[in-house]
Amino acid sequence: MTTPPSWDAVYAPGAAPPPWDIGRPQPAFLRLADRGLLSGQLLDAGCGTGEHALLAAARGAEAIGVDISPVAIARARDKAAERGLPARFEVADVLSLGQLAMTFDTILDSGVFHVFDDQDRARYVTSLASVLGSGGSCYLMCFSDREPGGWGPRRVRQDELRAAFSDGWAITSIEADAFELNPGMPAPTAQAWLAVISRT
Numbered sequence: 001m002t003t004p005p006s007w008d009a010v011y012a013p014g015a016a017p018p019p020w021d022i023g024r025p026q027p028a029f030l031r032l033a034d035r036g037l038l039s040g041q042l043l044d045a046g047c048g049t050g051e052h053a054l055l056a057a058a059r060g061a062e063a064i065g066v067d068i069s070p071v072a073i074a075r076a077r078d079k080a081a082e083r084g085l086p087a088r089f090e091v092a093d094v095l096s097l098g099q100l101a102m103t104f105d106t107i108l109d110s111g112v113f114h115v116f117d118d119q120d121r122a123r124y125v126t127s128l129a130s131v132l133g134s135g136g137s138c139y140l141m142c143f144s145d146r147e148p149g150g151w152g153p154r155r156v157r158q159d160e161l162r163a164a165f166s167d168g169w170a171i172t173s174i175e176a177d178a179f180e181l182n183p184g185m186p187a188p189t190a191q192a193w194l195a196v197i198s199r200t
């Protein structure tokens with residue numbers, strides 16, 4: 001079993017930004033926002049430095065972002081203050097979202113699902129279920145098995161997504177998409193799946 005990364009070290013001041021933290025929303029989530037889908041009480045799970053929660057807040061959602069890294073949350077709060085946006089940011093573990101004692105209409109996951117091993121993956125899906133209201137939507141983008149080579153996080157197959165969200169969920173779609181990456185990566189983008197999943 002690999003040692004989990006120190007997320008504070010990943011986001012440490014002066015360090016090169018992690019591959020996924022491109023300083024703006026990922027294009028897939030911007031397209032969702034343009035369709036009016038980032039709405040209501042919205043949770044950005046594993047929000048990093050907050051770009052997707054800030055995007056949602058700018059489009060009128062009551063957005064909260066949570067991340068296990070206090071360093072990332074501090075940067076997200078600074079961005080919200082600089083941009084005059086009402087998004088909230090809290091330090092929290094996405095494997096224990098029930099501790100928020102909140103229910104959401106919409107959940108975003110940009111690159112979180114794929115960091116977990118099988119055991120924590122199941123815990124994560126249960127955690128999401130504990131805070132997403134019936135009929136609520138989860139928009140999840142994860143690293144795809146279509147990505148060649150061996151660098152980066154664990155690849156995810158479509159059937160793994162369907163199996164993980166088989167109990168109490170309905171998968172509306174799983175479509176090929178891509179993460180934009182920072183310079184210095186093996187490629188400017190990485191292959192991804194964008195899943196639209198609802199709570200039944």
